[in-house]
Amino acid sequence: MITFNSSRRRLLGRALAFGAVSLLPGCDFDNAKHPDLADDFLRLMSGWNNEVQAALFNPNTLAPTFKPSQLTRPPRFNAFYDISQAPRVDTGTWRLKLSGRIGNKQSWRLDRLRALPQGSQITRLICVEGWRVIGQWSGVPLRHFLRAISADTRARYVAFRCADGYFTSIDMESALHPQTILALDFLDAPLTAPFGAPLRLRIPTKLGFKNPKSIVAMEVTNKWTGGYWANQGYNWFSGS
């Protein structure tokens, strides 16, 4: 069986294969109308970098944690739209929809998620742009949630869809990392709209854009579904 965390010997071959299958329309580094040799080359190398990062990923390596006095205040908002455009989700009617390789696909209400054991962390979020902030998040460790819904944790990816149209996916190894949580609270209070209410992914082993906000659906799958930024040319794995 080929696992995502493949051996070094397989790296090159898998990177080549990844490059070949990832010639997606609209996935372009400069001009989407003229995909060229440079784009194919960059896509191939980005696939190779996905594999290198998967090989470097150690499930037991924890992201550094910080003291409450080190929290970034005020917190920094960042999205592909202005803060006033952040989606307002009705927490009463909100449901987390589940699909894919999951035993129990029943939708989840917010109060049921809050009833699960919670984990808290003060970690650093590093943006692909180069800046970083320290925040406190708490919520349901994703690996506990995946177990609670009888998900196939041997599947390759966990994919997320958001209320604002954003979407992204992560590798299963990173999804099972102990610091990967479905966050409900930020700075000791329920998440607010700009920071991903009512539910966001907090994954300190990846860059900021791999932390989707205002999640409405989650899928466990073997099919690579990319992401909002990955499909535009940012590296998909984007580990930290």
Add this chain to the structure above:
Amino acid sequence: MYSTETTVVLLARSHRNVPAKKVIHPWPLRVMHWLNAVTIITLIGSGWQIYNASPFLPFTFPEWATIGQWLGGAIAWHLAAIWLLMLNGLAYLTWGVSSGHFRRKLWPVTPSAVLHDTWAAIRFKLPHEVGVYNAVQRLLYLAVIAFGVLAVFSGWAVWKPVQLWPLSDLFGGFFLSRVVHFVAMSGIVLFLAVHILLVALVPRVLPPMITGGHLEDRTSRP
């Protein structure tokens, strides 16, 4: 009796009079030089674009001097070119040690020789000896190799501050890794400025880096 330093200088000079090979630049060096030129320009240009997304000094680099057009493109170029740079750099270091190139061409570098040659260069009295690096050149080449190694390691620390946390800690954390990476880039850029200026001043040194050149055909006394 000569002082130790004088002896070293004399030894270095006697060393210079022994032509080792017929070509000025052997072909592996030429191939690696031009591969390095392409990758280092790509890395600097894309690195400037990445820096511009979140500058930590009160300036950004002009758009015309950057590579990648936007942040995603710049990162893609940067993390593609780095593999070629690392492979080429490893090949260069391996070749430099095993062929004796470093020992013959870059060593020794003594403070007195550097001072002597710098003073001569300032007065435009430092002759270009074909196939021989003067003390200033030796120091600059060794420095740019060190900056290149520093750029690679600090770059890994910026790329993987969690997985490679010991390396990140070594540089003083994520932000200082960025600063060290920037300093290493600055060192390389300064070297390039001097390097290209010197080629502009003595243009006849350029063709041998393409063709290899011939040691015995040329004697140089300006």
